[in-house]
């Protein structure tokens with residue numbers, strides 16, 4: 001632990017002083033965990049309705065299957081809310097995270113997502129074959145920049161259209177699924193906000209999402225979910241955070257509570273990101289990089305570029321203008 005950067009040690013001390021973290025969930029293949037008792041009549045924590053006014057026939061994913069979740073479900077999301085989220089905010093969250101899920105080799109319902117040039121005409125594509133990445137470009141339209149010396153290939157992926165605040169609601173929804181039943185009373189308005197298909201409503205004045213990118217080869221079948229709640233007697237920081245790590249990315253989002261966050265109204269927040277355990281090999285891949293994402297925009301974002309860098313051990317060319325790379 002002694003070789004951790006000073007900022008990481010300071011951030012760990014900050015969170016330890018201000019927050020109590022719940023036991024993290026380490027989600028791995030083969031594991032099955034259903035949150036909430038299966039007792040009848042069931043109650044939906046999202047819309048507040050009970051059986052038989054609402055039904056609970058579908059298996060409700062506690063986080064979308066797109067992140068590789070095949071084992072974490074909940075008993076307290078009704079079918080109507082499940083469909084509302086699945087057709088709305090989870091699509092926006094899916095589009096926002098898709099480039100990262102591809103690069104991290106995260107298997108959703110239909111495998112690792114392929115990313116290709118938008119539009120109907122032929123063009124570049126990035127897909128994962130199961131053993132390595134297959135990168136395709138056309139001679140008249142070079143897409144990849146290859147550096148044999150550093151063994152890196154650089155390119156720019158594009159993001160499918162998404163509404164930032166809808167993606168944000170999708171993230172907050174995962175946190176609100178995981179919080180203990182006793183905490184839900186503090187988040188009534190937050191539940192209403194994530195269910196509201198009108199994305200124009202402003203909810204929290206400050207809404208930081210910390211994104212940490214961990215470079216290097218990371219497991220693509222481990223998801224770590226963690227909740228943090230402010231310690232009693234502390235009032236200068238947001239009440240609750242939710243942290244979600246998958247592949248090469250860690251996302252940390254504020255779970256706003258109208259009643260519990262009154263004490264930070266009008267104050268400018270200054271928080272470090274929750275420290276991540278670090279990279280597999282910092283000398284080779286560099287240190288984790290933290291950015292603060294602003295996902296409060298209400299207008300659709302179209303054609304956003306996402307820069308990507310692959311390191312490779314070996315590369316084989318196949319057919320003219322095709323390249324196959326082991327990432």
Ligand SMILES: [Zn+2]
Pocket residue numbers: 044045046047048049054077078079080081082
């Ligand atoms: Zn419901």
